[in-house]
Amino acid sequence: MLQVENTLFTIVMLIYFAAMILYFTFIAVKRDTAAKIAVCLQGAGLVLHTAALVCRGIGAGRLPLTNQYEFATAFAWGLCLVSLIFVLRFKFPVLGAFSAPVTFLVIGYAAMQSKEVRELMPALRSNWLGFHVSTAIIAYGAFGVSFVLSIIFLLRDRMKAKGFLDQHIPNREKLDVISYRSVSLGLLFLTFTIITGAIWAERAWGSYWSWDPKETWSLVTWIVYAIYLHLRIRRGWQGRAAAIFAVAGFICVMFTYIGVNTFLPGVHSYA
Numbered sequence: 001m002l003q004v005e006n007t008l009f010t011i012v013m014l015i016y017f018a019a020m021i022l023y024f025t026f027i028a029v030k031r032d033t034a035a036k037i038a039v040c041l042q043g044a045g046l047v048l049h050t051a052a053l054v055c056r057g058i059g060a061g062r063l064p065l066t067n068q069y070e071f072a073t074a075f076a077w078g079l080c081l082v083s084l085i086f087v088l089r090f091k092f093p094v095l096g097a098f099s100a101p102v103t104f105l106v107i108g109y110a111a112m113q114s115k116e117v118r119e120l121m122p123a124l125r126s127n128w129l130g131f132h133v134s135t136a137i138i139a140y141g142a143f144g145v146s147f148v149l150s151i152i153f154l155l156r157d158r159m160k161a162k163g164f165l166d167q168h169i170p171n172r173e174k175l176d177v178i179s180y181r182s183v184s185l186g187l188l189f190l191t192f193t194i195i196t197g198a199i200w201a202e203r204a205w206g207s208y209w210s211w212d213p214k215e216t217w218s219l220v221t222w223i224v225y226a227i228y229l230h231l232r233i234r235r236g237w238q239g240r241a242a243a244i245f246a247v248a249g250f251i252c253v254m255f256t257y258i259g260v261n262t263f264l265p266g267v268h269s270y271a
Helices: 002-029 032-060 068-089 093-111 128-156 164-168 172-205 213-235 240-263
Strands: none
Touching: 002 032, 002 068, 002 093, 032 068, 032 093, 068 093, 068 128, 068 172, 068 240, 093 128, 128 172, 128 240, 172 213, 172 240, 213 240
16 A cells, blocks of 8 residues: 555656646636646645545554654645635635645655654554644645735735736735635634644643643744734734735744754654
């Protein structure tokens, strides 16, 4: 099954790359057909990516969510899923042109990690693993989409009025609302991530919170996005400032995921 997973992973990378090129082609040659094919390819890639994760889980005899490679490929899966939902829900293929490179970079990062299957350490042998990591994947995927939407928002005014992109991108108000919904989804699932992680930590180590670097930066990320929602709901904060705040929030997400593992090792160093 691990051989099958490895083959599927390679195919998925190629499909995501092809989808990214087609999204770029859609913008370059201004043909809706390219966008439709790109969306179909993204959907096919998501299905095969799901199959690869299932094969990895069967081959490893556990949930495939316990090391850098597994979480990175699952993170790419979450980005692909959430972005595809938003592309279809809002008929917004330009979003795919911005999100596809992010997805490809994340799965490319996964490809550079060790695929070796190792025996789980005692702390990871828990039913809480699935709840904790799966909610983190959806949260990170939603934050990734909000990041892409915020970049599009910040570039929106530079686009030629009544041009091709102008006609295929929602107005600034709608972009702002879509980004807000994505942040709300991400914060909800990040809250679940922190809660399930605290419960799991208490059972594994006897303490709900130990100020491990990963825990601390997860909390920092949660606070950043919580401030975003607070200012938006209570102060009517929106527009360019909100978009910049969402971009800063995703930088925190990426540091929590990659930076902490690289520079601040702790009890979460395995993930």
